[in-house]
Every structure is written in structure tokens, then in C-alpha cells.
Amino acid sequence: MSNQQPSSGNPRVDVEYRRRKSAEEMRYQIVTFALMIFLTIVAFVAVGYEGFSGWFTVPFILLLAVIQVIFQLYYFMHMSHKGHEAPTLFLYSGVVVGAVTILAFTTIIWW
Amino acid sequence: MQAEEKFTYETWPAEPEKATLEAKNKFLGFWFFLGGETVLFATLFATYLALKDKVPSAEHALAKDIFEIPLAFTATMLLLTSSLTSVYAMYHMKNFNFKKMQLWLGFTVLLGAAFLGLEIYEFYHYVHTFGHTFTSSAFGSAFYTLVGFHGAHVAFGLLWIITLMVRNSKRGLNLYNAPKFYVASLYWHFIDVVWVFIFTVVYLMGMVG
Numbered sequence: 001m002s003n004q005q006p007s008s009g010n011p012r013v014d015v016e017y018r019r020r021k022s023a024e025e026m027r028y029q030i031v032t033f034a035l036m037i038f039l040t041i042v043a044f045v046a047v048g049y050e051g052f053s054g055w056f057t058v059p060f061i062l063l064l065a066v067i068q069v070i071f072q073l074y075y076f077m078h079m080s081h082k083g084h085e086a087p088t089l090f091l092y093s094g095v096v097v098g099a100v101t102i103l104a105f106t107t108i109i110w111w
Numbered sequence: 112m113q114a115e116e117k118f119t120y121e122t123w124p125a126e127p128e129k130a131t132l133e134a135k136n137k138f139l140g141f142w143f144f145l146g147g148e149t150v151l152f153a154t155l156f157a158t159y160l161a162l163k164d165k166v167p168s169a170e171h172a173l174a175k176d177i178f179e180i181p182l183a184f185t186a187t188m189l190l191l192t193s194s195l196t197s198v199y200a201m202y203h204m205k206n207f208n209f210k211k212m213q214l215w216l217g218f219t220v221l222l223g224a225a226f227l228g229l230e231i232y233e234f235y236h237y238v239h240t241f242g243h244t245f246t247s248s249a250f251g252s253a254f255y256t257l258v259g260f261h262g263a264h265v266a267f268g269l270l271w272i273i274t275l276m277v278r279n280s281k282r283g284l285n286l287y288n289a290p291k292f293y294v295a296s297l298y299w300h301f302i303d304v305v306w307v308f309i310f311t312v313v314y315l316m317g318m319v320g
Contacts, residue, residue, distance in 0.1 A: 015120065015121055018125055025202070026202050033194075033195045033198075037191060040184075040188075040310075043310075043315055044183075044184050047315045047318050054319045054320055057315075058316055061311050062311060064311070065307050065308055069307050072300060072307070073304065076194055076195075076300045083126075086142065086143075090142045091145060094146035094147065094149030094150045095149055095153075098150050098152070098156075099153070101150070102153055102160065104157070105160060105161040106160045106161065
């Protein structure tokens with residue numbers, strides 16, 4: 001439990017399995033990176049293109065940012081792996097407090 | 112499993128970042144810290160959004176006057192790519208390949224340093240071309256606090272990763288330092304997470320108007 005060593009008793013077999021698993025994981029990471037670059041380019045193009053009004057562009061690029069951050073958190077920072085229950089709780093607690101703060105500063109406060 | 116134990120590729124645990132009690136505590140504690148960092152940056156974003164374009168006179172430059180696509184895009188690409196190179200570094204850490212991990216951490220540091228250099232140029236440019244300074248307007252204060260705080264995180268992350276690389280250069284990988292490298296890479300990714308919102312909320316929304 002504490003070191004999560006593979007259990008087949010044959011280190012060679014486990015090494016092969018782990019090498020494959022880690023190569024597969026790496027492929028996901030590459031796909032994640034390609035997607036993140038793609039979303040970034042779409043966001044910059046949406047802003048650079050004159051034809052869209054701000055009412056469309058702003059929510060659209062915010063949505064792209066949220067999608068990109070979810071990829072970063074769950075793949076690059078491994079939150080999709082098991083054993084991340086506490087990190088998930090910590091992070092989303094921070095997000096809730098942060099979101100309320102932003103909501104307050106953009107709606108209740110004005111001058 | 113002892114922290115100072117010598118490992119080979121075959122005996123290296125599958126999750127070295129969580130293999131010892133100290134590593135588990137680090138992992139948990141660091142995520143708790145990232146939750147707090149989320150709140151810190153959210154309050155800075157909130158302040159920026161409340162004070163955006165709040166300037167003392169009509170001559171003062173606004174967000175749509177100062178931000179440009181090429182600069183923001185280049186900075187974003189540098190930081191996004193550095194996030195990928197640190198993923199590569201952790202891939203090699205898990206495969207017990209110390210040299211390759213160091214190499215990819217080196218690329219991460221170079222990209223991070225390039226980002227930081229670009230940001231310093233950017234601030235210099237705003238101050239000298241537009242008179243947009245920390246004290247020239249509430250907009251300026253909020254902008255430099257938010258983006259500067261992020262830049263300071265990048266600078267700290269660079270020093271952190273460089274220190275780890277230098278201090279462990281002769282030691283190789285073991286369960287004492289693997290969690291340290293892992294946590295530093297988490298920090299680096301988090302800096303990138305914050306930047307995604309900065310380029311969207313500050314730069315892109317600033318250009319939209």
C-alpha cells in the first residue's frame with residue numbers, strides 16, 4: 001500500500017508493463033499539449049478577427065481558457081490519476097472562494 | 112522503503128513522488144498551498160477587473176491601446192511549451208533516467224527565462240512608450256500587481272528548479288529528491304494555469320475593449 005510496488009513478483013515483467021504505461025501516458029500528454037496550443041490559437045484568432053463583437057468574443061475566450069486549464073490540471077498535473085481526492089478538494093475550495101471574490105468585485109463594487 | 116536507498120531502473124517504484132511518508136506529506140501540503148495560491152490570484156484578478164481602464168484623465172492609455180497580439184502570443188507559447196518540457200522531465204523521472212530529466216528541466220528553465228526576459232521588456236515598453244506605470248493610474252497599479260505577481264512566481268520557480276538541479280547534480284535520483292522534483296514541476300504547471308487566465312482576461316479581453 002505504502003509504496004505501490006507491482007505485485008507479479010517478476011521485476012522484469014513489471015518494468016515492461018510500466019514502460020508501456022508510461023509511454024501511453026506520454027501520448028496523452030502530447031495530445032493535451034496539441035489541444036492546448038490549438039485552443040490558444042483559436043482564442044487569439046477570435047480576438048484578432050474584426051468580425052466578432054465583444055459580446056461573443058469575451059465569453060468564448062473565457063470558455064476556451066477554462067477548457068485549457070482543465071486539461072492542464074487533469075493531464076499535466078495528473079489530477080486524473082487516483083489518489084488525488086484531497087488535491088481536488090483543496091483546489092476546488094480555492095476556486096469557489098476565488099470565484100465569489102471575482103463575482104463580488106465585478107458586480108457589487110463600482111465607482 | 113528508505114529515502115536514501117540506492118535504486119535501479121527495475122527497483123524504482125511506480126510512484127516515486129508518493130513512495131515515502133515525507134513524499135506523501137509534501138504532495139498533500141503542496142496541493143493545499145496551490146489551493147491558497149488559487150485564492151491569492153483570484154483576488155488579484157478581481158482587483159484588476161474592478162480597476163481595469165480606471166484612469167485619472169482622458170489622455171491616459173487604456174488596455175486596448177497598450178496590449179498587442181504578437182507580444183502576448185509569444186509569451187504564451189513560451190510558457191505553454193515550458194509546461195510540456197517539464198512534463199517530459201517528470202516522464203524521465205518516473206523512468207529513473209536522471210540525465211534526461213535534468214536535460215528537460217534545463218529546457219524548462221531556458222523557456223521560463225525567455226518568458227521572464229520578454230515580460231521585463233514588455234513592462235519597460237509600457238512605461239516608456241505609454242507612460243503606463245504602477246503609480247500612473249489605478250489601472251496601472253492593478254495591472255502591474257497581477258502580472259508582476261505572476262512574473263515573480265516565474266522567477267521563484269526558475270530559482271527553485273535551478274537550485275534542485277544543481278544541488279542534486281551529483282546525487283542522482285532517489286526517493287529523497289524525486290518528490291522535490293515532482294512538487295517543483297507541479298508549481299511550474301500551476302504558473303502556467305495562472306498564465307492561461309492572464310492572457311485571456313488581461314491581454315485578450317483588454318484588446319477586445
